Amino acid sequence: MSPRRRPARRPGARLRRAVLNALGLGVFVVAVFPVCWMVSTAFKPNDEIFATTPHPLPAHPTLRHFDTVLTGKVAGVPFWHYFANSAIVATATVAVSGLLALLAATAVARFRFRFRTGFLVMLLVVQMVPAEALVIPLFTDLARLDLLNDLAGLIAVYVAFALPFGVWMLRGFVAAVPRELEEAAALDGAGPLRTFFRVVLPLVAPGLIATSIFSFITAWNEFLFAFTFLKDQDKATLPIMLQFFFGRSGNDWGPIMAASTLFTVPVIGFFLLVHRRLAGPGLTAGAVRA
Known part of the structure; x- marks a missing residue:
């Protein structure tokens, strides 16, 4: 034929x-x-x-503008100090929000409990609230907890904003993992923790990477909360540093663009580092690992 x-x-x-x-x-x-x-x-x-x-x-x-940014001081603080503060905040936000979102998504996808639907709806409602409307309440809460002018308080705020998206994203990945794989691992003698780390975690890794990218960008680029909650200049992050190049008499566009270019490099580097995991091995690889 x-x-x-x-x-x-x-x-x-x-x-x-x-x-x-x-x-x-x-x-x-x-x-x-x-x-x-x-x-x-x-x-x-x-x-x-x-x-x-x-x-x-x-x-x-x-390279004059890059030299001005890297070797000079902005408001008396060197560039690398701002960079270190941003790196600490972003890394901690990714780690804490990823862990909490994964645990919450597993609970929502695998267990049936009271107010489960209400919890999911609440996550959507929280994402609809403008961030500007929460500045004063969050400022009051951090003041009561003695976390103002502290990177830990800023990390807590960023984790709270990254969690709703992370839970919704990971819930679908966890729900897509067949229960038969977990049951097969249990029959082979694997305990709950080993089943979770050897079966569930490899299969939800692409979703976890996607939420990590979102959390990293949110914490790295955010300006409003950092500017409001941090008073000391030595605790400021990179977005706060950039605004010192804008003045009433004029803007220093060369250093602004040089600092902005340096500002985007870690985001691109983080994405290139983890983007391969977005296309994870799939269900077959997870079943083989089990």
């Missing part, structure tokens, strides 16, 4: 595909252009930054 020929594509399908590709390309350009302009401006000397005719690429690249 002759091989079956594929049906020819209709002109309407080709046009639709071309339109979708054009829209996707347009979205990509709109999203990437500000980042490219930021990086380009970071390497431009001041005369090119304020030139009447802007150019996309620097004609005479310079």
Whole structure:
């Protein structure tokens, strides 16, 4: 028998595909252009930054702005101190929110208890509340707990904001794990903890990585709560540092763009480090590990 020929594509399908590709390309350009302009401006000397005719690429690249940010002090504090504070806050937020979200998602997906539906609805309602409306209540709570001007209080706030999304995301991953795999592990003599770490955890790892990326970006980029809750400059994070380059008489755009470029590098690095786990091994690999 002759091989079956594929049906020819209709002109309407080709046009639709071309339109979708054009829209996707347009979205990509709109999203990437500000980042490219930021990086380009970071390497431009001041005369090119304020030139009447802007150019996309620097004609005479310079590292002067990066040297100003890395070796100088902003409000009396070096750049690496701000970086260390942001790293501590972001790392702790990812670790604590990931652990709590995984445990809560496992409980919601595996057990039936009273007010379970109400708990899930509450998670959605919490995400709908504007962050600006919670500044004063959170400020009052942290003051009562003596956590103002403390990185621990800021971490607690970020964990609270990252948990609803993490629980909803991981709930679907945990629910997708067949119970038969856990039962098979139990028949083989594995206890609850070993079953959880050897069967459930490898299968929900892609979801855990996705929530970790969200938590990391939330803690790394947040400005409002950090600016409100932290008083001492030596406890400030990178977003607070950036606002010191903006002044009443003018903005120092070179260091602003250089600091912003350095600010985005850890986020990109964190994503490149964990993005392979987003396409995890799947159910088969989890079953083999069990």
